[in-house]
Amino acid sequence: MELGMNTKLRFLFDIQEMLQRWGFNPGEANAVNIAFGIFSFLLLAWLADIITRRIIIGVITRMVAKTRTLWDDILLEKNVLNKLSHLAPALVLWYSVGHVLAQYHVIMTITQKILSIYMSVVTVMAINAFLKGVNNIYRTLPASQGRSITGYTQIVQ
Secondary structure (H helix, E strand, C coil): CCCCCCHHHHHHHHHHHHHHHCCCCHHHHHHHHHHHHHHHHHHHHHHHHHHHHHHHHHHHHHHHHHCCCCHHHHHHHCCHHHHHHCHHHHHHHHHHHHHHCCCCHHHHHHHHHHHHHHHHHHHHHHHHHHHHHHHHHHHCCHHHCCCCCHHHHHHHC
8 A cells, every 4th residue: 555545544445454464365355445445435425414414404404493584494495405415425425536546546537527527516406596595585575575686596597
């Protein structure tokens, strides 16, 4: 393994040395090591998804239900947080791909580009939901009577 490589994540790559001690040849040990790394980071991404969606958004939803303000209810109704929650597992995967697939630069780069595109699409979807929420919030204000901002929000979208 490279010296400067992921000292924080070294525990994921020690399996290769252990497998070689057990009699695996270096190629087999490396393949199992990469598979283990991919599995580990997929598990971490899944946990990030669970924590974000069920715990964090669940807590925020309960907090919003207790408030008297309308704007937070509207943003929650437009699923702004749900859309943003898709970023958590994608960020875990984007960051981890560089560690697990460091030996396979082309595959790593392609995977990171796909994840970057996915995160961009998710961000745009969240911004659109937010802007729709802002438009709905504006409609509840007395100042909105006779003045619409729909055209402005659509231009931004």
